Amino acid sequence: MNAAPSEIHFTSGGTEADNWALRGIAYSLKEKGNHIITAETEHPAVIDTCKDLEKEGFDVSFLFTDNIGSVHPHDLEAEIRPETILISIMHSNNEVGTINLVHKYAEAAHEAGVLFHSDLVQSYGKIPIDVKLLDVDLGSVSSHKIYGPKGIGALYIRQGIEIEQLLFGGHQERNRRGGTENVPGIVGFGKAAELRASRLEQDSIRLKNLAASFFERLSEEVGGVKINGHPSRRIPGHLSIVFDGVDGEALLMNLDTTGISASAGAACSSGAIKMSSVLKAIGLSEDEALGTLRVSFGRDNSEEDVSVAVSAIKEHVARLRKTIPEAVSS
Ligand SMILES: Cc1ncc(COP(=O)(O)O)c(C=O)c1O
Incomplete structure (x- = not known):
């Protein structure tokens, strides 16, 4: 740095x-x-x-x-x-x-x-x-x-x-x-920093491409998706996506059973919606926050993972859109 x-x-x-x-x-x-x-x-x-x-x-x-x-x-x-x-x-x-x-x-x-x-x-x-x-x-x-x-x-x-x-x-x-x-921590952090510096450029290009291909395929194969945040000035490999008419938390749980980890933009507990303060700050509605999924790709992910994730999301979203509760339909 x-x-x-x-x-x-x-x-x-x-x-x-x-x-x-x-x-x-x-x-x-x-x-x-x-x-x-x-x-x-x-x-x-x-x-x-x-x-x-x-x-x-x-x-x-x-x-x-x-x-x-x-x-x-x-x-x-x-x-x-x-x-x-x-x-x-x-x-x-x-x-x-x-x-x-x-x-x-x-x-x-x-x-x-x-x-x-x-x-x-x-x-x-x-x-x-x-x-x-x-x-x-x-x-x-x-x-x-x-x-x-x-x-x-x-x-x-x-x-x-x-x-x-x-x-x-x-x-x-x-x-x-x-x-x-914390000597072991400091040494480990130092080594990680050294490795990141040597791979920064190639990883950043690769992660940007993975995220772009993931979003492109979601747009084509799932539809009703939009990106939160800046369209291009973003952390490589990071995506925050609104899925229209989907409960992001339910999608998250379904993905978890398929071995895919992500995070949601809002949680619904005891009927009350707790929306992320960041999504609220950028002007998202409750429905949009509820339909938000945050996905990040890392150094071990490949184009094959993109395909697996897109297929799983396609299947779950189709089902969730059919069974959508009143609260999340717009
Ligand atoms: C922007 C930002 N700041 C601070 C933190 C906290 O860092 P740590 O987990 O090392 O305490 C995080 C962790 O998620 C973060 O994303």
Whole structure:
């Protein structure tokens, strides 16, 4: 990621890195101001930390996004105030797959003299990430998203930035995070990063092609499908798809029995629909969120897997569309 080794601080994962970036900067700059800006489509590691900081007297603006899940740089500029101390906007969205033009947010932040953090978890190891080109001051990454071990991640902290520590104890991580290092995790993360870097370009092309062929075949063979998020500026291999007139959760369970794993965009429990906050933020209706399925292809998937998944989806969707409950038919 083009960071100096001294700028990398190992954590227990992306969640801790996000928590540390937000809390650490909030506490270290609290004399300067109490205002933080983020987006309503962020991962809970950012949203919930911000909500908790609100209880401590910080004022957080959760910016609206457009229908692909991106904040408009003008909206960001308009929200910056003299008391703004930190802006945090993710590089790519885990639910809808859109890649944000983060350097534009960093530029707006720096023009106003505000620090900028980005959750890089979904992008790092899948698309080229250069913290100097992006001009981020802090960036969170996670090992298990790049086939490394679970329970290890890192926070990039640009040279010269002061940040409060959250874990006190020993002098590890340059006196910034106490606690004996998770050496096996760190070594595994390092190896995974090395492997990803050597395969990034070829895997990214392959995954983009697999996802494109999957969606094309769904459009032709299943029909009534549309992509959530940006049509092309997306995480390679990631798709969030609305199936018209289908209960995504039922589809998910049917696929699971066929050995296909995916995730749904809404859950229906005790008759009440719990819609994903991200899908709600990008303007999806309840029916569309209910019909959403998130699918990601990985390094072990092949064109044959695409065929197996398309056939299974075709069969289940045809059945589910026939037996559709009133609540999901539009
Ligand atoms: C965008 C984003 N941020 C943060 C996290 C949390 O990372 P970890 O699982 O390493 O705590 C995730 C994990 O799903 C994520 O997708």
